[in-house]
Amino acid sequence: MFKYNLTVFIKSLLMFSVFSSIIYAQETTDNQSIQSSQIYERIMFIEVRGSQRIESDTIKSYMTVKPGDLYDDAEVDRSLKILFNTGLFADVAIRYENSGLIVFVIENPIINRIDFEGNSALKDDKFEEEIELGPRSVYTRSKVQADVQRLIELYRRSGRFSAFIEPKVIRQPQNRIDLIFEITEGPTTGVSSINFLGNRNFRDRKLKSQLVTKESKWWRFFSSDDSYDPDKLAYDREQIRKFYLDEGYADFQVVSAVAELTKDGNNFVITFVLDEGQVYEFGESSIESSLENMDTDELLYLIEHRKGNQYKATDIDMTVDALTLAVGEEGYASAEVRPRVRRKREEGIVDIVYSIDEGPRVYIEKININENTRTRDEVIRRELRVSEGDAYNKVLIDRSETKIKSLGYFREVETSIRPGTEEDRMIVDFEVEEQPTGELSLGAGFSSAESLLLEIGISERNLLGRGQSVRLNISTSERRKQFEIGFTQPYFLGRRLTAGFDIFHIDNDYRRYSSYRSTQSGASIRAVWPMAEYASLSVFYRYLKEEISSYFFQSGYNLADDYNADKSEIGYSYVIDTRDDPIDTTRGWTFSVGQDIAGLLGESEYIRSNFGGRYYYEIARNWVLSAGANAGYIYNYGNKDLRINDRFFKGGNTFRGFDRAGVGPKEKLTDRPRGAELFAIGTLEVTVPLGLPDEFGLRTALFTDFGIIGKNDDEDRVLNTGRAQELVGDINSPFYNLSDLLSQNYSAINEACRNDSAGLNEIYGTLCTRFVDDATFRATVGVTLNWNSPFGPIRFDIGRAVVSEDYDDAKFFRFSGGTKF
Structure with missing residues (x-):
């Protein structure tokens, strides 16, 4: 019994002790809480210390606590973080003291200047475009490290992966610094x-x-x-x-x-x-449409591939674009064309079904042109194939981007689409990056035809941001001197019409080829209309003063072509060009027709017609077959003689294997070309890969040129004026003391030459001209080598005439080359 009571007593005593401790601890906590509340009651003031350039009120405005607020550790901590995040301070501390908050700050320095040292591969302006820091900005370590990474990435994109950049800080008075990026570029990787x-x-x-x-x-x-x-x-x-x-x-x-x-x-x-997988051929192709009143049979011709052709993804893409454009022109701008490809792997066949469905009706709410700091908005917008309010059409938007790029005013053009103010509205943004459009060029070249050629040119393709172009060009060579000023206004009078004018002076020395010199000075106006996606019509009017001066040979020969007269021409040309690339063509065709009509105000009267075309077909990769033809005819519809400068001279680049003006009618005794009134020349050419790397820039082709050139209305007349003078004093001459001979008219002798009266050439030697004009078939074969060298394009032509006349001038080797710098 006693033991039991003693046990109960001990347990009771322990419980009392624990209970007393808990009560005491609670009272202590309550007292501390009361004491804390008494110490941190209200914030009576906020004081900022350490600021130099930043106003105290500005710093206080960032804080979430204000004078009069109850002190709260969480809010003070939040204010501290906000001040750090502004990037204005290197260090911040907040202390509660005498019923107020004391804010201690150390401001980040201001960047006085930024410099780059050790760079040679990349220029300073390239760095300045890339980094975010700049003079008068606030220095922070995080921003500096971010800019270092940007510069390193710039070097990596240029192939220098071992580039190292160390930022250095030079302290200046008034809490300013100079920031130096010390660069070790390293070798190109x-x-x-x-x-x-x-x-x-x-x-x-x-x-x-x-x-x-x-x-x-x-x-x-x-x-x-x-x-x-x-x-x-x-x-x-x-x-x-x-x-x-x-x-x-x-x-x-x-x-x-x-x-x-x-x-x-x-x-x-x-x-x-x-x-790689296996090779496929195209199988069946069809078009399905859920659009009302859409006859899919009428669209089948737009499919670029045929059954049995080798599979080619580009053909599918081109078909999708063509179908999208076609149904868009029918009023279904939001239609979507999806190719469904069904492979038959066992047979190696791919069947294609083009499905045309009505897409969600989405309209263009707004079109923005951004970053065009120089080019005016209307110059860009007139190239767009879509307008605000139109149904969204990706093909037309892509074509608009291509049209803007083709202007040549911008380094980059990017298109982005974003949602509009409503679900069925889209905003289209065209981001452009301007590039220089002015050019000062110096050129030099050498060819077997022109010898040394020097050229200087000044041009501006986007005058005052209006899209106008102006050019000044001066060139000189051994045989040609030219001065030209031109101006072009696109979208003349707000229409899809390009208009312009040219002022020119051209001096051609044809002494080597046809014993005369031609000088032309005048002006022209021109206009060009786009007739279709790949076609254009151009018209022009040209008025010029033309002077022809004949050269006398040491023997006294003179072809007597001298004249000084005005010429007035009006003409047109219609051109279709569907080539995929104007330089490295693999497919497509060209066609052109044009006429020049002289008369009106001038002293020449003729109609000169030209026709031409060429077709390109890629028979295998890098093997391109092309077939072309050119023809021309000049018709003298008046009573005035055709001038030698109005006729056609062919050879050189226009009929390879012959010298320039080396084929066609000729004065046989002097061996001088006289020009033709008719020509028709065809060409077959196949590009042959050399098996060399593309960066060598070498392309070669085998060719054959063939055709006819002839018809000349020249009549025999006095050739050797020195020999004719002897007829004056020869008592046996039928022209003894002839008055018109003494006056240098020679009309009587000219008539005698034409009629071959009195056997003049037999009696007096080479007195009269002898023109040969055999409009017979000619043909040449050869090889062309084009080299896109580091110094400019160079071309070599090696040709051999296989069918020719004995008076033709063959040319086995020709070359030309030049560059601009």
């Missing part, structure tokens, strides 16, 4: 090799020719394509994919594209892993 794995049907060399990135070789000292760039690698990956899809490999995939840095850190090794 090249590409030692490009490897392909999985390519069973194409050699490495063929695939490498599709890439922008090239292997580093000694001859690429003028190129930057052999430096590694991750962006170029991504582009190359897409280029390989497009190549295979156009070669029939519809299942092709680039499994991986990896660039590995070599141990020495100077080069990269790039490896593409490919999965």
Whole structure:
């Protein structure tokens, strides 16, 4: 019993002790809380210390606590973080003291200037465009490190992966600093090799020719394509994919594209892993449409591929664009064309169904032109193929972007689409980056026809941002001197009409070819209308003063073509050009027809007609067959004689294998061309790949030129004026003491030459002219080599005449070249 009571007593005593401790602790906490509340009651004032250029009120405005607020640790901490995040301060501290908050700040310095040291590959202005910091901005370490990364990335994009940049700070009075970026550029990181794995049907060399990135070789000292760039690698990956899809490999995939840095850190090794798949042909093609009143049979001609053709992804893309445009012109601007591809792997066939459905009705709410600091808005907007309020049409928007790029005023053009104010509204933004449009050029060249050629030109393609162009060009060579001023106004009178004028002076010395010199001075006005997507009609009126001066030969020969007269011409030309590329053409065709009519106010009366066309077809990759023809005819409809300068002279570049003006009618005794009134020349040419890397810039072609050139209305007349003078004193001459001979008219002798009376040439030797005009068939064969050299384009023509007349002037080798700098 006693033990039990003792146990109860001990337990009760322990419980009392614990309870007393809890009560005491609670009272202590309450007392501390009361004491804390008494210490931190209200914030009576806020004082800022340490600020130099930033006003105290500005600093207080960032804080979430104000005088009169109850003190709250969370709000004070939030204010502290806000002040740090402004980027204005290197350090911030807040202390509660004497019923107020004391804010201690150390301001970040202001950047006085920024300088770059050690850079030579990239210029300062390139860096200034890239970094965010600038003079009079606030210095922070985080911003400096961010700019360092931007500059390093800039160097990497230029192929310098070992570039190192260290920022240095130089303290200046009044809390200012100079920021110096010390740059160690390092060598250009090249590409030692490009490897392909999985390519069973194409050699490495063929695939490498599709890439922008090239292997580093000694001859690429003028190129930057052999430096590694991750962006170029991504582009190359897409280029390989497009190549295979156009070669029939519809299942092709680039499994991986990896660039590995070599141990020495100077080069990269790039490896593409490919999965080629099998080759497909096009099978059945059809069009399905859910649009009302849409006859799909009428659209079948727009399909670019035919059954049995090798699969080519580009043909599908072109068909989609053509169908989208066609149904858009029918009023279904929001229609969507989707190709459904059905592969039959066992048969190697791809069937295509083009599905045309009504897309969601989305309209263009607004079109913005951004960043055009110089070019006026209306100059850009008139190139657009869509307007505000139109139904959204991707094809027309893409064409608008292409049209803006083709102006040549902008370095970059990017299109972006964003939602409008309503669900069925879109806003289209065209972001442009201006580029210089003025040009001062100096040119030099040499050719077997013109010898040394020098040229200076000044031009502006976007005068005052209005889209107008003006040019001044002066050129001189051994045989030609030219001065020309031109002005062009696009969209004349607010219409799709290009108008302009030219003032010119041209001096041609044809002593080597046809024994005369031509000088033309005058002016012309012109206008061009676009008739269709690929066609245009141009008209012109030209008025000039023309002077022809004949050269006398040492023997006394003179072809007597001298005249000084005014000429007035009006003409037109109609041109269609569907070529995919005007320089490196692989498909398409051209056609042109034009006429020049002389008369009206001048002393010449003729109609000169020209026709021409050419067709290009890629028979295999890099093998392009082209067939062309040109023809011309000049008709003298009046009583005035045709001048020698009005006729056609062919040869050189216009009939390869013959010298310039080396084929056609000729004065036989002097061996001087006289020009023709009719010509028709055809050409067949096939581009032959040389198997060399594309960066060599070499292209060659085999050709044959053939045709006829002839018809000349020249009549025999006095040729040797020195010999004619002897007839005056020869008592046996039928023209002894002839008055018109003494007056240098020679009309009687001219008539005798034409009639061959008295056998003048037999009696007096080479007195009369003898014109030959055999409008017979001629043909040549040869090879053309074009080299896009680092010094400018150079062309070599090697041709041999296989069918010709004995008085034609053959030319086995011709070359020309030049550059601008």
